[in-house]
Amino acid sequence: MPRPDPQLAGGAQRTLRLAVIGTGAGLFSGLFGVGGGTVIVPLLVLWLGYGTREATGTSLAAIVVIAAAAMLTQGAYGNVHVGDGLQVGVPAVAGVLAGTALQQRVDPRAVSLLFAALMVVVAITLLIP
Amino acid sequence: MSGGAIAVGFAAGVVAGMLGVGGGILFVPALVLFLDLAQVDAEATSLLAIIPVALVGAANQKRYGNLRLREAIVLGVLAIPGAIGGVAIVNAIPERLTEVLFALLMLYVAWQMTRRALAEPAPEEAA
Numbered sequence: 001m002p003r004p005d006p007q008l009a010g011g012a013q014r015t016l017r018l019a020v021i022g023t024g025a026g027l028f029s030g031l032f033g034v035g036g037g038t039v040i041v042p043l044l045v046l047w048l049g050y051g052t053r054e055a056t057g058t059s060l061a062a063i064v065v066i067a068a069a070a071m072l073t074q075g076a077y078g079n080v081h082v083g084d085g086l087q088v089g090v091p092a093v094a095g096v097l098a099g100t101a102l103q104q105r106v107d108p109r110a111v112s113l114l115f116a117a118l119m120v121v122v123a124i125t126l127l128i129p
Numbered sequence: 130m131s132g133g134a135i136a137v138g139f140a141a142g143v144v145a146g147m148l149g150v151g152g153g154i155l156f157v158p159a160l161v162l163f164l165d166l167a168q169v170d171a172e173a174t175s176l177l178a179i180i181p182v183a184l185v186g187a188a189n190q191k192r193y194g195n196l197r198l199r200e201a202i203v204l205g206v207l208a209i210p211g212a213i214g215g216v217a218i219v220n221a222i223p224e225r226l227t228e229v230l231f232a233l234l235m236l237y238v239a240w241q242m243t244r245r246a247l248a249e250p251a252p253e254e255a256a
Contacts, residue, residue, distance in 0.1 A: 015207075018200060022208030029208070030215020032231055033172025035151030035179050036208065038238055050197075056150070057190030058201045063151045063183040065205025067176045070212040074173030077220050081174045084164045087131065088138035088156050089178030095142020096185045102147060111147050112246035116239040122158045123235035126228055 017047045025062070029070045035063030133163035138178070145186055151179040154238055157231060168228045169219055 021043045025036030037059045044055040074080050137159035141152035153175045160171035190196045219227055 014200075015203065018204045019207045022204050022206075023211040025204075026208035026211025026213075027215040027218075029153075029176070030212045030217070031172075031219050031227070032153070032215075032234055033157050033175035034153030034234075035183055037150045038154075038234075038241075040204065048200075053190070053193070053195040054197060056148075057187065057193070057195030058197045058204070060151065060183045060187040060190060061196055061198060061201035062205040062208065064180055064187060065202065066208045066212050067151065067153075067179040067183060069209040070216055071173065071176035071180065073213050073216040074176060077173070077216070079170045079173035079220075080177055081160075081164075081166060081170060082177065084134070084160055084166060085174040085177035087134050087164065088141065088159050088175075089181055091135045091138035092142030092145065092152055092156070092178060092182045093185055095139040095144075096146035096182055096189070097142075098139075099143035099146025100186075100189050102143065106147070108147055109246040109249055111144065112242045115144050115148070116242040116246070119154065119235045119239040119242075122155075122162075123232040123239070125162065126158060126232040126235070129225075 014048065017043075021047070022062075022066075026066055026070070029063075029066045030073065033070075035059075035067050037063060131163045134159055137163065142182055145182050146189070148242075151183045151186070153179050154235060158235075168224050168231065172219065172227070172231075173216075 021040055025039040028034060028039050029036040037056070040059040040062060041055045044050040044058060045052060050058065071080060137155060141155035141159070144150065144155065145152040156175035156178045157171045160166045160174050161168060166174060187196060
């Protein structure tokens with residue numbers, strides 16, 4: 001299937017596609033406490049003709065809005081632990097800056113594979129009751 | 130304070146910066162395993178931690194010209210009803226089901242990342 005040219009896709013159709021991607025990403029974000037990038041990045045590439053880097057950059061900006069909306073809703077249920085969130089969120093910001101600098105020097109494939117292996121171990125830990 | 134939570138938080142940030150994700154998939158298990166939060170509380174709290182990471186990540190990507198801001202805002206705003214619906218669902222279903230679904234999501238993302246990493250060209254060509 002050919003990728004749609006971003007210049008050819010009309011305004012209304014583009015907005016409709018963004019709405020479908022957004023709804024999926026929003027549901028993911030609310031259900032799993034993630035940003036929804038897993039949904040957004042591949043669909044921006046496939047449906048709207050984005051390059052991978054453009055898709056990740058645009059996805060991150062959208063995630064700010066999506067995570068804020070989901071977080072405020074969870075806050076209304078009384079589920080947000082602000083102190084604990086800061087304990088992982090603040091070191092993570094330092095990590096982002098380090099990661100961006102490392103990106104120029106380290107093979108991202110090695111990082112992806114290490115990350116994938118770590119996630120398999122954690123997923124199994126979560127599955128064992 | 131938990132050293133484990135801080136370490137995983139930092140690691141999640143490194144991965145987020147390198148791969149362009151928000152880091153939630155690591156925040157949630159870190160909050161469950163190191164700070165003893167229940168699954169749904171961990172997910173709610175992860176959303177808070179994602180916001181500064183995604184902001185910094187997006188600002189970085191903007192400098193490299195990789196951000197279409199207008200469409201990002203349209204996408205984010207159109208996602209709000211889904212996000213509210215997702216939160217309502219997760220607060221209504223059994224917590225164990227959420228745990229299992231989250232673990233399956235992690236396995237899926239791990240599989241996707243492995244596939245993509247193995248398909249990618251060498252970094253010199255990619256850059």
